[in-house]
Amino acid sequence: MGLSASAGSTSIRALCLASLGLLFTAAAPTDATAQIATGAAAERSAILRIHGSNTVGAKLAPMLVAGLLEAKGFHSVRIAPAGRENEQRITAIDSQGAPVQALVAAHGTGTGFSGLKDGTADLAAASRPIKPAEAESLAALGNLRSAAAEQVIAIDGLAVIVHPGNKVGSLSVEQVARLFAGEITNWRELGGNDQPIELHARDDQSGTYDTFKELVLAGQGKVLAATARRYESNDALSQTVSSRPGAIGFVGLASVGTSKALSITDGGSQPMPPSTALVATEDYPLSRRLFLYANPTSQSQWTRDFLNFVHSPDGQAIVEKSGYVAQAISPITLPVQTSMPEAYQRLAGEAQRLTVNFRFEEGSAQLDNKAQRDITRLIDYLNAHDKRMNSAVLVGFGDAGNDAARTALLSKLRAMAVRRELAKGGILVKDINGLGGELPVASNSAAGRVKNRRVEVWLY
Structure with missing residues (x-):
């Protein structure tokens, strides 16, 4: 659901429940943000558009947008639903009384790269590095792996979560892979209660799932069991796991919520919880980088301003407030x-x-x-x-x-x-x-x- 708040009475933190995909648009001066263009009209008048990862968008991106707008002197920042699930509209008023808006569309990392390719997005939010095939398909824009295109904005820990009452405290990467492949079906096999295991996973569009598949499943030669329940949203998955004693799932670090995050071992490593320090150093086995990808040869002033703000101390402070790990x-x-x-x-x-x-x-x-x-x-x-x-x-x-x-x-x-x-x-x-x-x-x-x-x- 959307969150509405005046910038004068609500902190940036209050915006963290919004989701991503950003689309700044300008409009003629008016005394009511309700008059801002919507739908296709908003798309046509866009001056900055960002689409992609739900991991980046659920909390982090709206807070960064709010920070940028506040730094530019905007006020009356509001967030409201934009008509589709995981899409929201952020509105604000500039110092001259003119409104601007941001449309939020957080449907998975792959959709961000599709947006860059077809010209509907200026920035792609990603919770994994760009794939070789994606980079090749976008080669007409330039080198998407260059420093001008690839922007690491935060570090995230991919947390393996269970019900808070689960007695199991740590698992190896191999055990996690076998669990999600459906080879381990009862918690008693891992020292837990005699309880059937329920699998909960992100959907195929998700960068979170791509990361889990690469770091856990593929490395052990496994595939996700067909019985796993799939989710478009990290937060929805976590909420379900926290309410079901036999459940296990995986989410971004900021979406652990009231679930219990397990410590993870990999190879000869010690069990590592997804702690801030271990994620910051990227030593935690399931740590990952969060990205924004831009056109390396053609960027609007809004794009450049946003990226500069994200990398600034103020921007990285917002990363920390959002629940992710800053690069400070x-x-x-x-x-x-x-x-x-x-x-x-x-x-x-x-x-x-x-x-x-x-x-x-x-x-x-x-x-x-x-x-x-x-x-x-x-x-x-x-x-x-x-x-x-x-x-x-x-x-x-x-x-x-x-x-x-x-x-x-x-x-x-x-x-x-x-x-x-x-x-x-x-x-x-x-x-x-x-x-x-x-x-x-x-x-x-x-x-x-x-x-x-x-x-x-x-x-x-």
């Missing part, structure tokens, strides 16, 4: 464990780890699009905390390949790549180290190896 940097203290390499034990005993990791493709020391922005964030953080000289330590890791020496070398080369970029910003690090395939945070699957190829940042 903060320190965390890790307990020393005897299973850690000796050098890592010393580091954990003397320094704090920062909630930023740099990750790399196989055999590469090239920073990806998120890492390039994170370098700037890290430089700003170190400058703000007077840690420019000899305070930061970079620790590189690799995936467990057949050639341990090559893995160790690549892990150090990746740390050196981060050091080189920091030096361009006037930062002199204290030390670098490469620990090769030590301390994996994921299995040795394709997706797991990407998580294991990382550079951590520690601060004295």
Whole structure:
């Protein structure tokens, strides 16, 4: 349902129940937002249109839109249904008394890329990276994998949820895959009560489902059981799971609600809950990035303003308020464990780890699009905390390949790549180290190896 509120009396947080797909339109000055064009007329007069992921749209996007409008001096922000499920209209008044509106259409990641292709959207919201076939189909627009097109706006944890009274506290990725494939049918097989298992899953249009399929099902050679009940909305799925003792489902981190989120293990990792710190570092096995994709060669001023706001400190503060994990940097203290390499034990005993990791493709020391922005964030953080000289330590890791020496070398080369970029910003690090395939945070699957190829940042 829609939420209506005046910007003068309602905080941005009050807008978080709105869903996505954004469509800003301008109209002639009037004293009533009800006179704003609707339907096809609104589409024709659009100056910014965003379609796609329900994960991005249910809470995060409306809050970011509200923040942008407030930053531009708009007032009387209101949200109302737009005539279809998961579509809403956001309206506001500018300083001259002229109304603008945003139409919300959050029908799944795939619909965003379709909108970019047919010209009905200026931005595609996605809860997974663009697929090779999608990028190829949009090649006429330019390189959709370039930094100009691909914008990581937040980090999300894909939470596996059960009824609050379920005794099971953690599962391995393999067990989750077998559950959703229908191979485990009673909770007693996992140490729970004698209770039949009910499966609840997102629909095929959902980026949440695409991520689950890639990180859980495909990696174990499984497919979703035909008995699973499917949902277009994360929140609707979570509400159902929280009310049914035998239920299990998966949702974005912001939609856990009153359900119970399980800890997850992958390969040799310890059980990891979808906590803010573990999701921020992307170490949590089912963490994922949330994206906006733009036309890399042609962007309106509204598009540029919106993307700049999303990446700003104010925009990332809204990400945090929305229930997702912001890309802001903060320190965390890790307990020393005897299973850690000796050098890592010393580091954990003397320094704090920062909630930023740099990750790399196989055999590469090239920073990806998120890492390039994170370098700037890290430089700003170190400058703000007077840690420019000899305070930061970079620790590189690799995936467990057949050639341990090559893995160790690549892990150090990746740390050196981060050091080189920091030096361009006037930062002199204290030390670098490469620990090769030590301390994996994921299995040795394709997706797991990407998580294991990382550079951590520690601060004295």
